[in-house]
Amino acid sequence: MKAFSNLLSDLILTSSRNRKISLLAHYFSSTPDPDRGYALAVLTGSLNFKNIKASFFKELIKEKKDKYLFDLSYDYVGDLAETVSLLWDQKKDGNMPCISSLFKSLTTTKKEELKRNVIDILDISTADQRWAFIKLFTGNLRIGVSSRLVKQALANYGNVDLEEIEKIWHGLHLPYINLFSWLEKKGSKPQISIYDIFHPMMLAHPLVKEKDLTKANPKDFIAEYKWDGIRVQIVSHSKGCRLYSRTGDEISKSFPEIIEIINGDFVLDGELLAGIDNEPRTFNDLQQRLNKKSPTEKFIETNPCFIKVYDVLFFNGIDLRDKPLIERKKVLNSYFSTNRSPLFLSETIKFKDWEFLDKARDISNNQLHEGVMIKSILSLYIAGRPRGKWFKWKRNPKSVDAIIMYAQRGHGKRSSFYSDYTFGVFNRKKELVPIGKAYSGFTDEELNRLDKFVRAKTINRFGPVREVEKTLVVEIAFDDMSFSKRHKSGIALRFPRFKRIRWDKPTDEVETLEQVRKSFLE
Amino acid sequence: MISIDNKLYIRDIDTYIDPFFPVERAIITHGHADHARAGHKHVLCTLETSEIMKIRYGENCANNFQTIQYGHSVKIGKIKVTLYPAAHILGSAQVLLETPKHRIVVTGDYKTTLDRHLDPFEVVPCDLFITEATFGLPIFKFNKPEIEIERLLDNISKNRENTFLIGAYSLGKAQRIIWLIREAGFSDDIFVHGSMDKLCDFYQSKGIKLGTLRKATLENKNDFKGKIVVAPPSALKDRWSRRFENITRCYASGWMQVKQRAKQSQIEIPLVISDHSDWNDLTNTIKQTGAEKVWITHGREDALKYWCEKNGIQAEPLSLQHRDETSEL
Numbered sequence: 001m002k003a004f005s006n007l008l009s010d011l012i013l014t015s016s017r018n019r020k021i022s023l024l025a026h027y028f029s030s031t032p033d034p035d036r037g038y039a040l041a042v043l044t045g046s047l048n049f050k051n052i053k054a055s056f057f058k059e060l061i062k063e064k065k066d067k068y069l070f071d072l073s074y075d076y077v078g079d080l081a082e083t084v085s086l087l088w089d090q091k092k093d094g095n096m097p098c099i100s101s102l103f104k105s106l107t108t109t110k111k112e113e114l115k116r117n118v119i120d121i122l123d124i125s126t127a128d129q130r131w132a133f134i135k136l137f138t139g140n141l142r143i144g145v146s147s148r149l150v151k152q153a154l155a156n157y158g159n160v161d162l163e164e165i166e167k168i169w170h171g172l173h174l175p176y177i178n179l180f181s182w183l184e185k186k187g188s189k190p191q192i193s194i195y196d197i198f199h200p201m202m203l204a205h206p207l208v209k210e211k212d213l214t215k216a217n218p219k220d221f222i223a224e225y226k227w228d229g230i231r232v233q234i235v236s237h238s239k240g241c242r243l244y245s246r247t248g249d250e251i252s253k254s255f256p257e258i259i260e261i262i263n264g265d266f267v268l269d270g271e272l273l274a275g276i277d278n279e280p281r282t283f284n285d286l287q288q289r290l291n292k293k294s295p296t297e298k299f300i301e302t303n304p305c306f307i308k309v310y311d312v313l314f315f316n317g318i319d320l321r322d323k324p325l326i327e328r329k330k331v332l333n334s335y336f337s338t339n340r341s342p343l344f345l346s347e348t349i350k351f352k353d354w355e356f357l358d359k360a361r362d363i364s365n366n367q368l369h370e371g372v373m374i375k376s377i378l379s380l381y382i383a384g385r386p387r388g389k390w391f392k393w394k395r396n397p398k399s400v401d402a403i404i405m406y407a408q409r410g411h412g413k414r415s416s417f418y419s420d421y422t423f424g425v426f427n428r429k430k431e432l433v434p435i436g437k438a439y440s441g442f443t444d445e446e447l448n449r450l451d452k453f454v455r456a457k458t459i460n461r462f463g464p465v466r467e468v469e470k471t472l473v474v475e476i477a478f479d480d481m482s483f484s485k486r487h488k489s490g491i492a493l494r495f496p497r498f499k500r501i502r503w504d505k506p507t508d509e510v511e512t513l514e515q516v517r518k519s520f521l522e
Numbered sequence: 523m524i525s526i527d528n529k530l531y532i533r534d535i536d537t538y539i540d541p542f543f544p545v546e547r548a549i550i551t552h553g554h555a556d557h558a559r560a561g562h563k564h565v566l567c568t569l570e571t572s573e574i575m576k577i578r579y580g581e582n583c584a585n586n587f588q589t590i591q592y593g594h595s596v597k598i599g600k601i602k603v604t605l606y607p608a609a610h611i612l613g614s615a616q617v618l619l620e621t622p623k624h625r626i627v628v629t630g631d632y633k634t635t636l637d638r639h640l641d642p643f644e645v646v647p648c649d650l651f652i653t654e655a656t657f658g659l660p661i662f663k664f665n666k667p668e669i670e671i672e673r674l675l676d677n678i679s680k681n682r683e684n685t686f687l688i689g690a691y692s693l694g695k696a697q698r699i700i701w702l703i704r705e706a707g708f709s710d711d712i713f714v715h716g717s718m719d720k721l722c723d724f725y726q727s728k729g730i731k732l733g734t735l736r737k738a739t740l741e742n743k744n745d746f747k748g749k750i751v752v753a754p755p756s757a758l759k760d761r762w763s764r765r766f767e768n769i770t771r772c773y774a775s776g777w778m779q780v781k782q783r784a785k786q787s788q789i790e791i792p793l794v795i796s797d798h799s800d801w802n803d804l805t806n807t808i809k810q811t812g813a814e815k816v817w818i819t820h821g822r823e824d825a826l827k828y829w830c831e832k833n834g835i836q837a838e839p840l841s842l843q844h845r846d847e848t849s850e851l
Contacts, residue, residue, distance in 0.1 A: 086661035415782040
């Protein structure tokens with residue numbers, strides 16, 4: 001555990017990517033099985049510890065320390081593990097058990113005992129060790145290390161290609177003995193059936209017109225709509241079918257009616273949408289369905305779903321990922337020459353030049369798509385976000401002026417800064433009502449200035465929330481607006497973010513709630 | 523009763539403590555810029571503080587200085603003023619204002635832990651205790667500084683190719699860090715930023731041994747490898763730092779207690795060393811003074827106010843505006 005806590009402390013304070021990779025590789029080489037496997041799971045966010053969650057530590061510290069002082073401290077530090085580790089007092093010296101035995105013992109102990117055990121461990125450890133210990137169980141490390149970086153370190157350590165690791169990753173399990181043995185050339189590469197796992201998806205970069213399109217020839221690309229549903233992977237073979245979300249979580253149980261019908265031997269990539277017969281409904285409709293983990297038959301009937309398929313990874317046992325997109329599309333076209341409902345082929349958009357697409361992405365079509373996707377016809381299916389292959393070109397965002405009402409401190413790299421803002425507009429009764437919350441879209445410099453504004457203009461405090469003078473107007477960009485019963489304002493914004501800060505604009509020039517509703521919803 | 527207001531103005535004797543604007547009469551607790559300003563007519567402070575002010579603002583930064591030693595008093599009108607060590611930087615003092623029936627202590631900035639290069643802090647019993655609260659949250663619990671220095675030196679011995687750039691405020695912190703490094707037995711030359719060499723000379727002239735110091739100028743460019751360079755925090759990311767190769771950035775400050783803060787400022791070796799009191803020191807000191815009332819000049823006043831009230835002590839935040847939240851001086 002000591003080595004792991006040192007590793008985390010070093011990683012969080014290291015900015016160089018290469019240095020991080022070498023710290024990780026050194027840890028893997030000097031730590032025995034199964035400890036390094038547990039560490040790997042933690043670092044890649046693949047460990048889910050059910051018995052202990054963040055709230056467990058919150059409760060624990062509130063029993064030991066004053067609740068109000070904890071709240072102030074947590075607000076200041078912006079990281080639960082760090083707050084608890086700093087507030088806790090070390091009682092005695094002792095040796096922390098290794099990670100794997102910690103996990104084993106804490107997974108098997110009963111609830112009442114669990115608390116006692118955790119307290120004992122916190123009592124004998126240093127602040128850094130407590131911090132690492134709490135991070136272990138609560139996930140969300142916030143140390144500036146992505147799971148891809150950890151896999152890169154593994155690849156360097158074993159002198160293999162990162163892609164090789166990515167391809168088998170989802171078939172590997174705690175404590176990764178076979179992985180390490182392969183990387184250390186002591187064993188063979190883990191054999192994993194393509195039907196047993198989720199295959200990491202290929203992702204697109206946001207398109208920057210001036211940069212990405214000037215040299216690109218439209219003939220080398222195909223375009224599709226960027227459907228406004230959720231990305232899914234369909235893994236099907238003779239024994240059944242599974243559905244995975246973008247992050248590799250299995251969601252089959254939520255869509256039994258789809259799983260039942262699909263049959264064939266393939267892995268497909270597509271968009272799950274609400275609707276029937278290839279007629280998509282809005283994301284809001286899909287949301288109803290996503291909220292239900294195991295829907296009843298009646299609910300399914302009133303909230304049907306289907307999938308628009310745009311790519312294929314495997315077909316009849318053949319790996320197509322290293323074939324160009326144009327070849328993969330041929331396979332899809334022939335498969336979809338007959339009706340495969342609830343699967344449908346995602347249609348391509350015929351276009352001659354980029355201007356045409358620029359217009360097409362903005363045609364609102366009842367908000368059923370979010371813009372267009374542009375994909376190189378020669379692109380292989382590469383896990384992750386390779387450069388220059390796939391682009392997403394979103395609709396131009398809409399925007400609305402609003403007034404800053406409340407602010408809260410951010411977490412992680414923004415801890416201490418007031419970076420979370422609630423904004424609102426006036427209703428008929430001249431009351432300011434909140435219409436959303438935004439955390440992004442400003443530069444570091446602007447954040448500094450906003451932070452100063454909040455500190456200087458606070459008129460009220462509700463725990464960590466500061467109410468500020470209602471004087472600052474911001475232009476908020478958002479993707480979509482919908483009716484909402486949950487909010488007092490009656491509207492909800494999708495992905496609101498700062499577009500501009502209008503330091504100069506008077507608040508009485510901001511459009512009212514009624515005007516806003518009228519222009520976006522009617 | 524002595525009448526003092528929330529700007530630390532003592533009406534009875536027309537005197538301010540640490541005023542931010544030029545006044546007739548000022549008592550200055552210590553030489554940091556958020557406490558000592560130029561342009562006052564009469565200044566009462568320790569000899570060291572007056573010397574520091576002259577180094578920083580020039581010989582004529584006040585019309586006249588009256589200096590007294592720790593433990594000594596002067597009578598101004600009906601009020602007796604005594605200065606006591608605050609152990610914050612060289613010359614730093616707490617101010618006791620006293621009449622036969624009323625005692626007020628204004629701490630300025632202070633730390634209560636023993637720091638052998640300074641006179642030790644003294645608890646001064648009083649009725650009204652006017653304290654700072656820079657680190658007034660229970661998460662602030664500072665280790666012995668020797669442990670932090672040991673970690674630094676260990677790192678230096680393992681990375682001989684790098685230049686260790688330590689951010690430390692030019693007055694007080696820089697000299698304390700260098701002194702601690704010397705105490706730990708490190709005898710190599712240490713380089714300092716141009717803004718602090720006069721102050722280092724001043725500390726040396728007072729018998730605080732800082733060893734051989736060299737200026738971190740471009741002419742010395744080839745000598746920086748494996749060496750320690752001490753510079754004000756603002757220089758850490760400034761163009762000035764481009765003269766060094768393979769920089770390992772270190773920062774000596776109580777703020778470094780929070781890892782996320784260190785990460786934000788891209789500090790690789792945080793040195794949790796502060797010249798202020800941590801939470802336990804603040805709360806213990808308040809208890810020991812026996813004060814019935816506490817005023818909090820600046821810092822995280824919410825938590826300390828809450829603690830005072832829970833312990834039956836009246837508390838009032840003054841929120842002196844010019845003392846910025848995150849600059850630890």
